[in-house]
Amino acid sequence: MKPLYGAIEAGGTKFVCAVGTGPEDLRDEVRFATGRPEETLNQALDYFRRAQKKHGKLTALGIGSFGPVDLDPHLPTWGSVTATPKPHWADTPVAPLFDKEFGIPIGFDTDVNGAVLGEHRWGAGQGLDTLIYLTIGTGIGGGVMMNGQLLHGLVHPETGHILLPRDPADSFKGTCPFHDNCLEGLAAGPSLEQRWGKKAPELPADHPAWDLEAHYLALGLQSILCILSPQRIILGGGVMEQPQLFPLVRKKLLALNNLYIRHPSLTPAGIDSYIVPPGLGNRAGILGALALAEKAAQK
Amino acid sequence: MKPLYGAIEAGGTKFVCAVGTGPEDLRDEVRFATGRPEETLNQALDYFRRAQKKHGKLTALGIGSFGPVDLDPHLPTWGSVTATPKPHWADTPVAPLFDKEFGIPIGFDTDVNGAVLGEHRWGAGQGLDTLIYLTIGTGIGGGVMMNGQLLHGLVHPETGHILLPRDPADSFKGTCPFHDNCLEGLAAGPSLEQRWGKKAPELPADHPAWDLEAHYLALGLQSILCILSPQRIILGGGVMEQPQLFPLVRKKLLALNNLYIRHPSLTPAGIDSYIVPPGLGNRAGILGALALAEKAAQK
Numbered sequence: 266m267k268p269l270y271g272a273i274e275a276g277g278t279k280f281v282c283a284v285g286t287g288p289e290d291l292r293d294e295v296r297f298a299t300g301r302p303e304e305t306l307n308q309a310l311d312y313f314r315r316a317q318k319k320h321g322k323l324t325a326l327g328i329g330s331f332g333p334v335d336l337d338p339h340l341p342t343w344g345s346v347t348a349t350p351k352p353h354w355a356d357t358p359v360a361p362l363f364d365k366e367f368g369i370p371i372g373f374d375t376d377v378n379g380a381v382l383g384e385h386r387w388g389a390g391q392g393l394d395t396l397i398y399l400t401i402g403t404g405i406g407g408g409v410m411m412n413g414q415l416l417h418g419l420v421h422p423e424t425g426h427i428l429l430p431r432d433p434a435d436s437f438k439g440t441c442p443f444h445d446n447c448l449e450g451l452a453a454g455p456s457l458e459q460r461w462g463k464k465a466p467e468l469p470a471d472h473p474a475w476d477l478e479a480h481y482l483a484l485g486l487q488s489i490l491c492i493l494s495p496q497r498i499i500l501g502g503g504v505m506e507q508p509q510l511f512p513l514v515r516k517k518l519l520a521l522n523n524l525y526i527r528h529p530s531l532t533p534a535g536i537d538s539y540i541v542p543p544g545l546g547n548r549a550g551i552l553g554a555l556a557l558a559e560k561a562a563q564k
Numbered sequence: 565m566k567p568l569y570g571a572i573e574a575g576g577t578k579f580v581c582a583v584g585t586g587p588e589d590l591r592d593e594v595r596f597a598t599g600r601p602e603e604t605l606n607q608a609l610d611y612f613r614r615a616q617k618k619h620g621k622l623t624a625l626g627i628g629s630f631g632p633v634d635l636d637p638h639l640p641t642w643g644s645v646t647a648t649p650k651p652h653w654a655d656t657p658v659a660p661l662f663d664k665e666f667g668i669p670i671g672f673d674t675d676v677n678g679a680v681l682g683e684h685r686w687g688a689g690q691g692l693d694t695l696i697y698l699t700i701g702t703g704i705g706g707g708v709m710m711n712g713q714l715l716h717g718l719v720h721p722e723t724g725h726i727l728l729p730r731d732p733a734d735s736f737k738g739t740c741p742f743h744d745n746c747l748e749g750l751a752a753g754p755s756l757e758q759r760w761g762k763k764a765p766e767l768p769a770d771h772p773a774w775d776l777e778a779h780y781l782a783l784g785l786q787s788i789l790c791i792l793s794p795q796r797i798i799l800g801g802g803v804m805e806q807p808q809l810f811p812l813v814r815k816k817l818l819a820l821n822n823l824y825i826r827h828p829s830l831t832p833a834g835i836d837s838y839i840v841p842p843g844l845g846n847r848a849g850i851l852g853a854l855a856l857a858e859k860a861a862q863k
């Protein structure tokens with residue numbers, strides 16, 4: 266019998282919980298709004314208590330969390346959400362709570378590291394070993410796998426905060442309180458809404474917003490390409506649900522690279538399979554958490 | 565007896581060859597200008613033929629090469645310098661020549677990947693596992709170690725070509741034929757010389773050139789910090805021999821991060837040991853090649 270895992274996609278807006286053995290067998294998914302930490306975490310604890318009664322003992326639990334988070338297993342603060350601006354959540358221990366309750370291996374990582382792991386296991390990253398999963402939604406964040414391992418390093422990547430050359434015709438000040446012209450401040454969902462006065466899904470496909478959006482995303486990808494040299498770039502998140510964005514971003518990255526880095530993936534024939542949507546679609550988050558559980562169990 | 569290794573620092577301007585067992589025992593170092601490939605590679609072959617007669621059989625050979633290079637061990641072009649603009653060197657097989665001649669394990673990688681490996685083994689990266697070695701000289705390039713492994717990915721990093729916001733007061737067009745405002749085009753040695761009309765070593769320490777130089781380097785490091793999350797940043801190369809640059813770059817990176825990523829290394833007390841010169845000094849290149857040999861022997 267395949268081991269049963271628990272999974273939590275712990276987002277700043279909503280929590281998703283599920284149990285299962287893999288993408289073909291994901292059971293009992295529930296979602297609830299992210300409220301105060303005690304309340305939200307108790308809802309998740311209750312869910313898994315009930316799920317164990319119904320489905321049997323969990324082998325491990327995976328948590329893909331909004332951040333910043335502490336991923337250093339040598340520190341007592343491991344498994345916490347740390348300096349988040351989200352009210353009440355700063356310095357909240359998350360993983361230790363589940364560890365204490367269930368006494369099973371806990372895989373805790375950023376939501377995007379979970380997503381890149383899940384895409385590698387079951388989605389658009391299968392067979393490769395160096396990948397980035399970039400989510401473009403309320404914020405922008407990147408999960409990185411390199412040589413088959415997730416990247417933490419000093420803290421963990423904060424890809425949304427790379428600084429970009431601003432388009433000369435763009436006078437929008439950006440939405441990031443920390444940086445004047447970072448990728449997240451210029452290109453995440455809230456910047457689209459504030460710059461154009463409409464939410465992203467309400468902007469028509471031929472609106473100039475999308476060309477500028479693709480321009481900033483391609484600038485970000487050029488830096489990612491030069492620094493990480495990923496074998497594939499997976500773009501997820503709500504903003505990327507606009508299908509017109511992918512061809513624009515691909516074309517602009519080719520133009521920015523300007524034939525400098527030479528590889529079949531960086532040609533008009535190869536770029537469509539180089540910059541891709543998540544193979545797991547909108548289940549990349551929860552299946553990523555499931556992949557974190559599987560990895561924790563294997564340790 | 566310790567195994568004896570051969571090392572080649574294969575630069576676009578000069579080749580350095582040596583044999584030895586480690587930093588305390590590096591013998592017989594020779595240097596010669598990089599001419600046409602046949603001539604230069606024959607000089608290196610001759611050197612190691614003689615060195616073996618004098619010092620004994622080599623266990624392995626390491627080559628840290630200028631690039632771009634082919635690092636894919638599954639391709640017949642593995643071990644070649646590929647699309648370099650350097651006359652006559654495009655598509656030159658380098659490593660296979662030494663493989664054929666000596667029949668010993670060959671460690672072939674970029675010069676900067678060699679340097680980061682050497683710094684990890686014997687220099688400023690000891691005890692850490694996620695590092696970048698960035699050289700700022702005639703060009704700008706980065707070698708990356710992540711979770712203890714060297715990064716290749718799609719090709720290999722080309723860190724010099726990340727695109728930066730240009731300083732509004734800087735009208736210099738940049739030196740890169742591929743990109744209008746990449747780090748290398750705005751901040752490598754030739755851009756200093758062209759922008760200010762003097763070679764870097766001739767510019768006084770209080771010249772405004774250094775403040776602008778540190779500004780562009782810090783912008784590049786901010787992207788590196790956000791994408792790679794390195795535990796330490798090692799800055800080498802001729803331009804960094806100006807001692808006034810380190811304090812300027814450190815201060816500017818702290819200002820750009822603006823307390824966003826929180827870590828003791830990103831504070832005034834921690835930054836001096838976060839952004840550092842190579843522990844191996846100007847031997848980082850040749851000892852990096854020696855570390856590549858050691859790694860090849862261990863495979």
